[in-house]
């Protein structure tokens with residue numbers, strides 16, 4: 001059984017109302033009528049309609065103004081304008097303002113029925129379209145959630161693989177993620193880039209998985225071949241992550257995190273702004289943490305020494321803007337720098353926010 005169509009006809013010509021109401025009811029439609037705009041507005045408040053037929057002239061009020069008022073009250077209504085013969089301009093204007101159809105006076109009952117059937121088809125199509133959009137949006141958001149879940153499980157698997165290989169590297173990466181987060185907040189980095197930076201900082205040294213334990217743990221100086229193997233780790237990182245589509249956007253940051261601002265770094269000798277921004281951030285945080293860490297071949301440096309080193313090589317090894325942001329962040333959030341091991345990018349955000357209250361951006 002098709003859904004009953006409920007119609008309201010608004011016309012100050014009462015003979016039109018008197019003529020068409022019983023005729024349409026004979027065809028099974030629910031019909032109410034209003035001879036004045038106020039009556040029409042009252043009726044749509046107290047009853048339910050799908051299609052409103054509105055005459056062009058309603059005494060002092062224009063049909064279009066009434067349609068606008070009714071639309072505000074119920075955006076789901078469909079309108080058809082009834083125009084005097086020859087007033088097609090009005091009909092066109094009404095269609096532009098959202099009317100679904102128009103009836104030119106004089107019209108007959110079969111014209112009216114055809115119009116109702118036409119609007120009903122339009123309603124059905126609109127409904128189908130809306131349902132399709134909702135279901136597509138639902139599917140898209142489910143897919144997005146699924147991908148996000150996958151992304152984080154891959155991220156944590158990779159981080160665990162790093163931990164197994166070399167616990168120091170994993171702790172280092174977590175701290176680099178933490179400092180990067182503070183820099184990102186200081187320079188007001190966009191939300192998407194912050195997410196990328198978090199992952200890139202955590203995985204920047206993932207390529208070290210491919211370096212032999214002998215070289216990683218060597219107590220003396222590396223020979224040139226060993227040094228070359230170490231220098232290959234950004235490329236190896238890219239190789240490891242390339243099959244994982246979700247990580248494609250962070251590959252440039254991983255590949256270039258050992259470039260120098262003056263162009264003397266590796267692997268490509270990029271300089272200045274040609275080095276991806278995320279890589280320029282990671283390289284500053286990476287160096288800061290490396291100086292603070294014990295290495296097989298030297299003891300850990302102090303916080304002051306690490307800062308002095310960043311400033312000394314600002315504009316040579318590092319982007320001066322990022323060094324400035326680092327120094328600024330370090331002054332403002334000193335405790336978060338000194339306590340870096342207690343923070344990492346994956347920690348519950350509530351705890352992080354407690355400490356980072358007042359961070360800009």
Ligand SMILES: [Fe+2]
Pocket residue numbers: 204205233257258
């Ligand atoms: Fe590295």
